[in-house]
Amino acid sequence: MADQMQWANALSTRPSLEAAVDEVVQRTASSLSARADLGLVFISSAFTSEYSRVLPLLADKLSVPVLIGCSGGGVIGTIGWGQTQELEAEPALSLTLAHLPGVNIKAFHVVAEELPDLDGPPNAWIDLIGVPPSPTPQFILLSASFSSGINDLLQGLDYAYPGSVTVGGQASSGVMGGKIALFYNDRLYQEGTVGVALSGNIVLETIVAQGCRPIGKPYQVTKGDRNIILELDEQVPLIVLRDLIAELSEEDRTLAQNSLFVGLAMDEFKVCLQQGDFLIRDILGVDPAGGAIAIGDYVRAGQRLQFHLRDAEASAEDLEFLLKMYQKQQAIEPAAVGALMFSCLGRGAGLYGQPNFDSQLFQRYLNDIPLGGFFCGGEIGPVGGSTFLHGYTSVFGICRAVESKSS
Structure with a gap:
């Protein structure tokens, strides 16, 4: 047998x-x-x-x-x-x-x-x-x-x-x-x-x-310190994020209030990034004065990321x-x-x-x-x-x- x-x-x-x-x-x-x-x-x-x-x-x-x-x-x-x-x-x-x-x-x-x-x-x-x-x-x-x-x-x-x-x-x-x-x-x-x-x-x-979908476009970290994003595409990260949220549909803007995440690109060499090409990480906090964003992972200059939303669908x-x-x-x-x-x-x-x-x-x-x-x-x-x-x-x-x- x-x-x-x-x-x-x-x-x-x-x-x-x-x-x-x-x-x-x-x-x-x-x-x-x-x-x-x-x-x-x-x-x-x-x-x-x-x-x-x-x-x-x-x-x-x-x-x-x-x-x-x-x-x-x-x-x-x-x-x-x-x-x-x-x-x-x-x-x-x-x-x-x-x-x-x-x-x-x-x-x-x-x-x-x-x-x-x-x-x-x-x-x-x-x-x-x-x-x-x-x-x-x-x-x-x-x-x-x-x-x-x-x-x-x-x-x-x-x-x-x-x-x-x-x-x-x-x-x-x-x-x-x-x-x-x-x-x-x-x-x-x-x-x-x-x-x-x-x-x-x-x-x-x-x-x-992973169950998240990307919004907006990919950005490059141009300045970072440990888990803090100091610059995105040489701009203030919080301003980049506010501009992105302003362009979303009303439904997605509501979702972004408590289901917004950062996706870090896994492959440095992939040209066209799509859903599933990212590691999803928490946004831990923002600095309203300096405009920095802290996330649940280390970042480095040159790294690409894209903001993501998570919902049941x-x-x-x-x-x-x-x-x-x-x-x-x-x-x-x-x-x-x-x-x-x-x-x-x-x-x-x-x-x-x-x-x-x-x-x-x-x-x-x-x-x-x-x-x-x-x-x-x-x-x-x-x-x-x-x-x-x-x-x-x-x-x-x-x-x-x-x-x-x-x-």
Whole structure:
């Protein structure tokens, strides 16, 4: 009998942590007809006071050699009959189990202080992770929100493991400054990054839906200091922005009051920039006197940017377009067996005015494969050959075998 890759997910809404653990373990284990090699657990911040009990409770019920996970302001999973739910700000626990024949699984936990110099040799990163660059590993990363060194880690992995795919998200608490949790086998952390490297008979394919649309035209940063834009096209940034907003439709002007963002161009050499060519970043504040604009990333002279608006319609259209593109490529065999979803806290019901939008749209195109995940403080996914930490994004990591395995 063929030993095929298997994937299962269960979501529990039980308010008791013991009952929730019992339910997700029972449902996922009964869905697998072979041993679980990897577990991923996501827990709602409604259980904040009980984070330390999660791993002992799971260990009592579940035997899995590698388990990672984290807390989220909301969690995503399957409630039965292939129906997904996105539960925000209420008790919920999502467990994914995977049987991965022919796959080498290496878990790790790293903190910012351990990260090698980005100017050094790639071997330093390979030694840190403990995984050879061939066969090309696929990474799932879950990081702490603050001081985790996640941007340097993403650059380092891209550098040391060319061709690898990395997905994941930043653990979140649902409230500013709240407690987060990272789970790594039998240990609980509040800092750094936990992850798994998956090498061998496995492919991770990605969909990165940013859900913002550009307005106006691209500008060039002609003067900047860290995360502060001091000049755009040699003009005062705030005046540039005011002129742009004045030209918008009344509907877009209203939207710009609380859904205005900056998109930083990812490719310095691309001449015609379009939707999807940008990294979306927050506008943190403006200096009314000097006209400078502070954003949620570093800027440098010569960099191109474009202002963006985010609304439900743009987000829905962006995700559906990407899902249709992915579906067209699915003549590939074997088919996808499971997926992970890392969605921004700024999406969900707050954006769409209805629950479960992104996950149910995904299921419509991906034939009800098991889906688990959480609402993040930042989403990790590749765009244009490099891996970035995104905002206001839904990142999907879709898993399949490279080839069918037979015993």
